Amino acid sequence: MVVETVATAVWAMFPAYIPNNVAVLAGGGRPIDAGKTWNDGKRVLGDGKTWRGTAFGTAAGVVVALLLNQLHPVVDGVTAFDLPVFPLHAAVALAFGAMLGDITASFLKRRTGRERGASFPGVDQLDFVVMALLLTAVVATGWFFETFTLPVVAAVVVLTPLLHVGTNAIAYALGLKDEPW
Ligand code: CTP
Ligand code: MG
Numbered sequence: 001m002v003v004e005t006v007a008t009a010v011w012a013m014f015p016a017y018i019p020n021n022v023a024v025l026a027g028g029g030r031p032i033d034a035g036k037t038w039n040d041g042k043r044v045l046g047d048g049k050t051w052r053g054t055a056f057g058t059a060a061g062v063v064v065a066l067l068l069n070q071l072h073p074v075v076d077g078v079t080a081f082d083l084p085v086f087p088l089h090a091a092v093a094l095a096f097g098a099m100l101g102d103i104t105a106s107f108l109k110r111r112t113g114r115e116r117g118a119s120f121p122g123v124d125q126l127d128f129v130v131m132a133l134l135l136t137a138v139v140a141t142g143w144f145f146e147t148f149t150l151p152v153v154a155a156v157v158v159l160t161p162l163l164h165v166g167t168n169a170i171a172y173a174l175g176l177k178d179e180p181w
Helices: 002-026 051-078 088-111 123-139 141-147 150-173
Strands: none
Touching: 002 051, 002 088, 002 123, 002 150, 051 088, 088 123, 123 141, 123 150
């Protein structure tokens, strides 16, 4: 059931796909690292990771999960398979995990001498997936293993970079983002 696997992957990851995009729109203000540098003289995270972007991004991901829960009965009547419903702790873990993955990537970018906005191929596309899945596995273990079966995880790993590249290219074309990655 390829359709079911792909549909489950996209549905279950939606709350993790939204936060980074909303952070781009809502970001600004105080950087999380408060301007501090690491012992290598470079910024800990950089000006691209702000409290406001992180808070709005996380909140948006949770709201999306709750909206999908509302939509669930409607979609369920149409599809032959059962899509997941998000318990609140899973929604928060997916959304905050996505932001945390992006923040971790910035930390790694700065440690490897990459300036703000520099690309880090592979990391840029999957950072938020890895951390969203890890955090959800820890916080909502039962729900995680019920939802993210091996084929679903495989679909997420294949589809996410494609969706990510696509949405970032659109955000760049619209002038919302400074770089297309
Ligand atoms: N943003 C934010 N807070 C976050 C993530 C993103 O405020 N936690 C906002 C910032 O305005 C940032 C923009 O979204 O500049 C784009 O995000 P991203 O590409 O992740 O950051 P970069 O500025 O490219 O910085 P980095 O090199 O650290 O990824
Ligand atoms: Mg960037």
